[in-house]
Amino acid sequence: MNTHSFAASKLNPDHAVIDEICAAGEPWVGVVKQGQTFRIVDLEGNQAVDTLFFNAGHALERYSATDTIRAQNKLYLTTGSKLCSNFGNTMLSIVADTCGRHDTLGGACAAESNTVRYALEKYPMHSCRDNFLHALAHEKACEQLGMSKRDIPSNINFFMNVPVTEEGNLEFVDGVSAPGKYVEMQAEMDVLVLISNCPQLNNPCNAYNPTPIRLLIWNPQ
Amino acid sequence: MNQQDIIWKQSIPGGCHWSGIMRRGTTLRLIDVQGGANAAMLFFNQEEKLERYNMADTLKSQHTFRLTQGHACHSDMGRIFCCITADTAGWNDTVCGLSDAKLIQQKYGIARYQEHRNQMFRSGLDGMLIELGKWGLGMRDIVSNINFFSKVTADADGELTFHAGNSKAGDHVDLSFEMDTLVILSAAPHPLDTKPAYQPGAVDLAAFVTPAAAISVCQQIAENVRGLHNTHQLYHPCGGAL
Numbered sequence: 001m002n003t004h005s006f007a008a009s010k011l012n013p014d015h016a017v018i019d020e021i022c023a024a025g026e027p028w029v030g031v032v033k034q035g036q037t038f039r040i041v042d043l044e045g046n047q048a049v050d051t052l053f054f055n056a057g058h059a060l061e062r063y064s065a066t067d068t069i070r071a072q073n074k075l076y077l078t079t080g081s082k083l084c085s086n087f088g089n090t091m092l093s094i095v096a097d098t099c100g101r102h103d104t105l106g107g108a109c110a111a112e113s114n115t116v117r118y119a120l121e122k123y124p125m126h127s128c129r130d131n132f133l134h135a136l137a138h139e140k141a142c143e144q145l146g147m148s149k150r151d152i153p154s155n156i157n158f159f160m161n162v163p164v165t166e167e168g169n170l171e172f173v174d175g176v177s178a179p180g181k182y183v184e185m186q187a188e189m190d191v192l193v194l195i196s197n198c199p200q201l202n203n204p205c206n207a208y209n210p211t212p213i214r215l216l217i218w219n220p221q
Numbered sequence: 222m223n224q225q226d227i228i229w230k231q232s233i234p235g236g237c238h239w240s241g242i243m244r245r246g247t248t249l250r251l252i253d254v255q256g257g258a259n260a261a262m263l264f265f266n267q268e269e270k271l272e273r274y275n276m277a278d279t280l281k282s283q284h285t286f287r288l289t290q291g292h293a294c295h296s297d298m299g300r301i302f303c304c305i306t307a308d309t310a311g312w313n314d315t316v317c318g319l320s321d322a323k324l325i326q327q328k329y330g331i332a333r334y335q336e337h338r339n340q341m342f343r344s345g346l347d348g349m350l351i352e353l354g355k356w357g358l359g360m361r362d363i364v365s366n367i368n369f370f371s372k373v374t375a376d377a378d379g380e381l382t383f384h385a386g387n388s389k390a391g392d393h394v395d396l397s398f399e400m401d402t403l404v405i406l407s408a409a410p411h412p413l414d415t416k417p418a419y420q421p422g423a424v425d426l427a428a429f430v431t432p433a434a435a436i437s438v439c440q441q442i443a444e445n446v447r448g449l450h451n452t453h454q455l456y457h458p459c460g461g462a463l
Contacts, residue, residue, distance in 0.1 A: 022351055066318025066365050075316070075379035086363065088323055105286075105316060107277020110298030116282050116448045150361045155430050164375045168287030168312065194425075221408055 007079040009096035009184050011037060011218050012153050016063030018217035024129035025199035027131035029139040030188040031056050037095065039184040039202045040158055040195075044074040044211035047188040047197040048160040050108045050128040052152065053083060053091050056190035061085045065154035067106045075164060077102040077156065080122050082187065091191050096184035099177045101213075103162040106172065108132065109200045128155075141192055157194045157198075160205050173204035228428045234339075235421030238407040239346030240355060242267055243398040243428065245456065248306065248435070250427040253370050256390040258422030259370040259411040260395065261319055261345045261360075263353075264294060264302040270358060272298045276315050276365035282444040286375065288313040293440050293445045294396070300455065301448040302402050304439035306431075309393035310388035312341060313371035317381070319345035321413040329419035330408075332395055342419050347406030369394050370422075371411040372395040383413035395430045399452050 004141060013019060017036075022028040025048075032038045033056075039048055055061035064086040071084050082090045098170045108128035115123050130151055136142045159177035164170050199210050228247065233239050235258065243249050251260050266272035275297035283292050290308040293301045305313075325344045332342040346363070353359055372387035408424045410416070439445050 064318070066316060069381070070317050073381050073413070075375050075381065086360065088321060105277060106281055107275065109280075110297065110299075110346050111372065112297070112451070113275075113278045113282070113295075115451060116278070116295065116299045116444050120447060120450070149271055155363050162281075163377075164286040164379070166376060168285060170284055170286040171443055172281065 005078045006098055006100050007096050007146055008098055009039070011039070011073050011184070013216055016154050016216040016218050020215050021213060022195065022197045022213050024197060024212050025126055026197055027135040028195040028197065028215060029135050030193045030215065030217065031141060032189065032193060032217055033190050037184055037186050037218045038092070038193065039182050041180065041182040041214035041216070042099070042159045042177045043179065043214055045179040045181065046207035047158070047211050047213060048200070048205040049158040049213055050198050051156045051158055051212050052194040052195040054145065054151070054192040054194065055085065056192045059135040059147050059151050059192070061087050061089070061155060062151060063156065067137065068104060075105065077104055079175060083156070090186040090188045092187050093095065094183060094185045096182070099159055099181040099183060100160065102177055102183060103157040103160040104154065105164070105170070106157050106160060106162045108196060109198065114202065122202065125201065126199040128196035132194060135194055142194070172203050172205055175207060222364045226313065226429045227429070231426040233406065233408045233424045233426065235423050236343040236409050238352050239426070240352035240405045242406050243259045243388065243402045245399050245401055246431055248395050248397040248429055248431045249404065250393050250395050250429070251369055252393045252425040252427065253310065253388045253390065254423040254425055256388060256422065257385065258388060258408060258424050259371045259414065260424045261349065261366050261407045261409065262369060263349065263364065263366045263405040264296070264431060265358070265362070266296065267401040267403050270356065270362070270403065272296050273362065273364060274302060274367070279315065282448065283442055288315055291441060293448060294367065295448055299448060300452040301445065302400050303396040303398045304436040305394060306397040306435045306438055307393065310370050310392040310394065312387055314368040314371045314373045314411070315365060317368060317373055317412055319349060319407065320344040320409050324412055332419065337462065343409050345409035345412070348409055349405055352405045361363050371415060381413065382435070383415055385415050397436050399436065399449060426429070
């Protein structure tokens, strides 16, 4: 039996210092300062949110899926998970989660991997890596850190469900999320957030219908 | 593989590290000498090192969490570095990453070169960084790696268990390369290794020409057929694409 841990937040969206909508299939970049709280809301449900974190002053330090998994000895992310960097530091801690489980194995979709996973002619379809590279090319914060494709490692897929069995099978299944579910994390250092609101249409990770997400940041209470 | 077919051999003592180029059409055999070894590895396209091993694409393309014979190691550019054409241990991990200096010190204490000479404690991350540095690469190029010979399972809640004894003395893994590949290897302990003492196992390497049809074992998976299509297109004599 899978156990999911749910924890609601007391923060009021009226008091947020950032409250933005990221449309379906688009990138989003923001900075969360140490002590601030960052929330991602799955507005319409079953929307994968491909997310990376970087040290806001030094992009060499970045979210590390393997360090995070190793430190908690667990594959899935939820309340209490510490999102670790490749330098072994905690970047953010998940402090509230009404979805209960998030993936960090599935990575981001890309034109090239779509040709392998689905069909050679899927190459032109929009993808998360296109979003990441678009953001790196246009966002001043990314440019100032000198970021390029080299700086894109394995990401988190908030609201995505990729169960692994004891026998070693792995599947993408329909989301565990639903309209209005959210995940909230407190920054332990100043972090640059790089998001692709996943445009994948070839598997159930977005319920075959990518939808918008809401992003909020609160100052320390 | 007959002894006369071996192109070169190399012994990597436990904890040590190695890097080199594998040409397409050749196979690298990893041999666990005493049992319980861990071969942490990363792959890069030798012509364009921005193209690198991708854990997520490898796992989701093949709907698997464990890697073994019949699987392929995918790049982030829709190609296949190598096919796993033999695996007598049966399970290789690709989600737990590397041991770093802090982890090694916490688990095993300190053993410096000054007192211990080449028996000093080395970490997986530091071994990788040294080898990457030889090719102009570094920390930015460290992505989720493969830990050959190491088995880690996940229960329904995602809780991980390291299985000591997965690989026995003499077990081997064959990697049949379909791309010209920069191979980076560290034989430091797996980060979840349960042995109380620092006792990383030695890994022997042997390279030989890939036997005809050896990679057909990996072509049972349609995604691998498409990955190999993309790969062979790159090396077409009239010029590559994608």
